[in-house]
Amino acid sequence: MALQLAAIVQALGGELHGDGNLLVDGLAPLESAGPSHLSFLSNPRYRAQLEGSQAGVVIVSPAMKEPALARGAAIVADDPYLYFARVTQLWKKAQPRPAGPAVHPSAVVDPEAVVEEGARIGPLCVVERGARIGKDTELKARVFVGENCVLGERCIVQPGAVIGGDGFGFAPLPQGAGWEKIEQLGAVTIGNDVEIGAGTCIDRGALADTVIEDGVKLDNLIQVAHNVRIGRNTAVAACTGIAGSATIGANCMIGGAARIQGHITIADGTFVSTGTFISRSIHKPGMYTGVFPMDDNVSWEKNAAALKQLASLRDRIKALEKKS
Amino acid sequence: MALQLAAIVQALGGELHGDGNLLVDGLAPLESAGPSHLSFLSNPRYRAQLEGSQAGVVIVSPAMKEPALARGAAIVADDPYLYFARVTQLWKKAQPRPAGPAVHPSAVVDPEAVVEEGARIGPLCVVERGARIGKDTELKARVFVGENCVLGERCIVQPGAVIGGDGFGFAPLPQGAGWEKIEQLGAVTIGNDVEIGAGTCIDRGALADTVIEDGVKLDNLIQVAHNVRIGRNTAVAACTGIAGSATIGANCMIGGAARIQGHITIADGTFVSTGTFISRSIHKPGMYTGVFPMDDNVSWEKNAAALKQLASLRDRIKALEKKS
Amino acid sequence: MALQLAAIVQALGGELHGDGNLLVDGLAPLESAGPSHLSFLSNPRYRAQLEGSQAGVVIVSPAMKEPALARGAAIVADDPYLYFARVTQLWKKAQPRPAGPAVHPSAVVDPEAVVEEGARIGPLCVVERGARIGKDTELKARVFVGENCVLGERCIVQPGAVIGGDGFGFAPLPQGAGWEKIEQLGAVTIGNDVEIGAGTCIDRGALADTVIEDGVKLDNLIQVAHNVRIGRNTAVAACTGIAGSATIGANCMIGGAARIQGHITIADGTFVSTGTFISRSIHKPGMYTGVFPMDDNVSWEKNAAALKQLASLRDRIKALEKKS
Structure with a gap:
């Protein structure tokens, strides 16, 4: 596969310096790119990598134009990073891809679920009744979408994700006799342009819905409990x-x-x-941290032992x- | 959907104050409930919420009877919390639900597995030979139950759970030449009334079984290694x-x-x-904690740096x- | 099921002391083994367990030969531990197992994927086009292997694993307007003799591949981000x-x-x-730790509070x- 430089610039804009007929047959980081590769420099700190790179073409910011042109196209x-992201999309689109049906024949989609135009339900997915899969949303494979859960448009759900399992809700029975299940009567509402990673689980709400707003990106193996709300573009x-019931801005x-x-x-x-364990509400934006600093094990053992006496050390x- | 107050009280007991013909069309927390909703107050600390609530009916303890009646039914x-849990169950049962077969046609159930009466095996589950799914137990969808694993009665297994994958057992080969697999010859034994969350993995035992006792509730994305035992109602x-081989009471x-x-x-x-990382046995019940307290990142960096010198600070x- | 002692020694070597006709009908740890069980002592520290064990036969090192023979076969x-691992394999092989097809009929394997000789694709797996499953590799059940991902020979993949989901790559749009997806154009390359646990996710690389070298063993619910490399036998x-892009030796x-x-x-x-959170490169092998030591909650609260003042305590x- 190869893309012509001129075609890239025609599709995505930007200022081309070099031969538009040049064919690029791969994308690669500066350090490993070869003469037929397109690369990019997003952080001026890595200017030295630019100068040493074998890349056929590089995407650079206006500030880096001079050193970039000194070495080639x-x-x-x-x-440049956003431009590069768009080149990866162009690249993906240019790859021939068999059409395939909108709903893979191995998927189990309830007749009372709605799959909108352009949506794709991959192999071995389950979509329960009352669920709605928005326009151009893709469930890759082995995704579960439970009853009445709604995904917006242009979402991507990676394999193995579970949307709409029951939240973890139980009322204790008297005298430690066990737990009574609280049926989880809410669902999950997911906005547009959301990506959900492999194996990630989003529980349905207890009464109202769990809500994931537009543009949210969730990586793999994340647990989102019932009635959580995650704000736009987080x-x-x-x-x-x-x-449960945490609200993230x-x-x-x-x-x-x-x-x-x-x-x-x-x-x-x-x-x-x-x-980091966020144990209380955060009202002031900023960066919050709470993680034990790593050390060689011998040093850690000494400091960890002293830590158990810290309050008394403070008193001492x-x-x-007082004495001094 | 709506339930009549009288029908709720007839099914679940309790003392009704108000019009038994009233129809409740939803359950909601005190703060968002409207006049056609049923709500509950389980903690007297939130009495103010009760007084301000628009809920049509509230479930309260005898101690809160007076302020509750002052505002309505x-x-x-x-x-009240347990009562509410049972109302959610009533609610769920009242929803019309298509019957469906006990074993979904897309599930792969070995002919030598046993599926007892009233059990339901959802879409795209795998149940291997020798496994047994107890009476009225439900595997929601995309659940794996491996060879010879046994689930008791009235269990619920959420989508994506894996019961009976191999435990992580390897013997080192000499001179760092790699690992020899220890075949995991045990299985998983799960009691009655157990709930297992989405994506949770319970490994089969190495020789004997991994055991989950009656009434245990496991949330999502939990790892239970081989030969673990989790005690009743935990x-x-x-x-x-x-x-591996941890025993939880x-x-x-x-x-x-x-x-x-x-x-x-x-x-x-x-x-x-x-x-919290529980690094040694706990013989005395109580609450155990070990987590780095969160802070703004600047403060954390200072304290974390000092923490690496803590043992020497103690010496100082x-x-x-001595001097003083 | 039972194995004759002589058959075990013939298959695996070692020095038999006792009656080769003895039938062993189970493997068990020293403390629970009975007279028809085979057990092992790998650590001389547990010699007392050996002496008290009811095991019919024990596997021991030459150093433990004398006390072992004093009690029986x-x-x-x-x-001994490696020997025991090989006995578990013998045991597993001796169990009658229905043959079954190499590719379970419920699996979805793209016609442009390659499944090599002796490989087995279990129920409800997905293998996308261009993927290659090496000789004698087994995908247990409900495993996803994405486009162009390659697994070597003799690998075992436990249920629910996801190999080749998209890496988590997004370029920020200007002014917090959201994220632009970076298509993940690499794949996953996995060597020989690799085991991958239940629910574990290995993302495809952004440009180049994510690489898991020969002999690597990954337990359950592990996240391996794009462009990670994990070295041989780790x-x-x-x-x-x-x-992303971490390199583990x-x-x-x-x-x-x-x-x-x-x-x-x-x-x-x-x-x-x-x-432990490994926050920076480790150039010197050794043991590294960083975890908050557990304590009863009351002590933890005091010490955690003091920890937030640690830098100022150091100054004091x-x-x-200076004064003294």
Whole structure:
């Protein structure tokens, strides 16, 4: 497969410097790109990589135009990373792909579910009655969409995701005699342009719906409990767990393996670091962290032991201060 | 859909105050309930919510009878939350539901597996030979139950769960030459009234079985390794990992994203906080915690850096104490 | 089912002490084994268990030959644990197993995928076009292998694993307007003798491939992001998350629920403790840990509160030292 430089620029804009007839047969990072590859420089810090690269063509910002042209062909674009993202889409579209039916014959789609125009239901998916799969939304394979759950338009759901399993709701029976199930009567409502990763689970609400707003991106193996709401364009990295009724604002970035306490609220534009447990509401956007710093095991053992005495160490410091 | 108040009280007991002919067309929390909704107050701390609620009817404890009646209709019950749980069940049962076959035609059930009366095997499940699905147990969809694994009665297994994958067992070959597989010859035994969440994995035992006792509730994306035993009525929240041969007692509550060390024992009635790594046996019930407190990133960085010197800070305090 | 002692020794070697006609009808740990069971002692520390065991036969190292023979039949082998692993394999092979087709009729295998000789594709698997399943590799059930992904020979993939979902790649649109998808144009390349656990997800690379080298063992519910490379014979325990473009060396052991930062390198032979976040490259092999030590909740609360003042406590110690 190959794309002509001129065709790329015609489709995506940008300023071409070099021979428009040049054929690009692959995309690659600067360090491994060869003469028939298209690459990009998004961060001026990596300018040295640009200068050493064998790439046939590079996408650069206007500020990097000069060093780029000094080495060969270039496309100058305002946001090289975004431009590159769009080239990957062009690339994908250019690959011949067998049409296939909108609903794979191995999928189990309830006759009372709605699959809108342009939507694709991949092999071995289950779509229960009352569910709605929006226009141009794709369930890749082995995806479960439960009763009455709604996905908007242009969503992508990776293999193995479960949308609309029961939330974890039980009332304790008297005297530790066990648990009574609280039937989960809500559903899941997902907006437009949402991506849901492999193995990610989004539970249906207890009474009202669990809500994922437009543009949200969820990575793999994420747990979204019942009645959570995730705001517009928020991105959540893999292995994160979000407990019941938490509300995450718009444009947040939640690092991998974070844990969000139930019934709390996180302000728009908040960053949560990898592995952090958010134990209370965050009203002020910013970056929040709580992770034990790694160390060689011997040092860790010493410090971890001292940590168990920290409150008393604080008291001993106070006592010393009084004396001195 | 609507239920008559009198019908609810006839089915579930409790003391009705108000018009039994009233139709309830939804269940909702106090803060969002409207005049045709049934709500509940389980915690007297939220009495103010009761007074401000628009709910048509509320379920309250005897102690809250007076303020409840001051505002309108009520059902008085000893345990309002449990009563509410049972109303959700009534609600679910009242919804018309197509019968469907006990074993969905897309499921792959080995002829040597046993599916007992009233059990339901949903679409795209796999049940291998020698497995047994107890009376009235439901595998929702896309559930795997491996060879010889046994589920008791009235269990519910959410989509994507894997029961009876191989445990992670390998013997090291000499000189780092790799690993020799230890075939996992045990199975999984699950009691009655167990619920297993979406994407949760329970491995088969190495020699003997992995055991989940009656009434256990497992949330989503939990890992239960080989030869684990989880005691009666214990509840485990999402994203928790339980390592091989750990034994968890009865009536424990294990928070989300907890990690349980292998080969340890946890006493009946233990609470484990979210994100805590239980690194040794717990003989005394209580609440156990071990999670780095979240902070704004700048403060965290300072404290985390100091933490790496904590053992030496302790020594410096000792030295100061000697001098003073 | 039963195996004759002589047959075991004939197949696996070792020095038999006792009656070769003895039939063993089960494998069990020393503490629960009965007179018709075969057991093993791999760690001399557990010699007392050997002496008290009812096992009919035990596998022991040459150093333990004497106490073993004092109590009955034994197989003496250089590495009893490895020998035991091979007995489990013998046991498994001896169990009658229906042949079944190489590709289960419920699996969806693209005509342009390659399934090599001796490979088995279990029920409800999906294998997309261009994928290749190597000789004698087994996809147990409900496994997804995406377009152009390649598995080597003798691999085992447990139920629910997803190989070749899209990596999590998005370029931010200007002014928080959302995200532009970066199509993931690479695939996943998996070597020989790799085992992949239930529910584990391995994303396809963005441009180049995600690579899992020969002999790697991945437990359940692990996230392997795009462009990760995991070196030969490394073992990773359950619930671990490995972020994009991380490179893990050969012969590493990564504990459960570890988190590996993106774009870092981990030296061959590194041990990572359970729950540890590896935030930077590790150039020197060793054991690395970073996990908050568990405590009863009251003690934890005190120490965690003090931890938020740790940097200032350090300053106060410095001040005291100046004064003294």
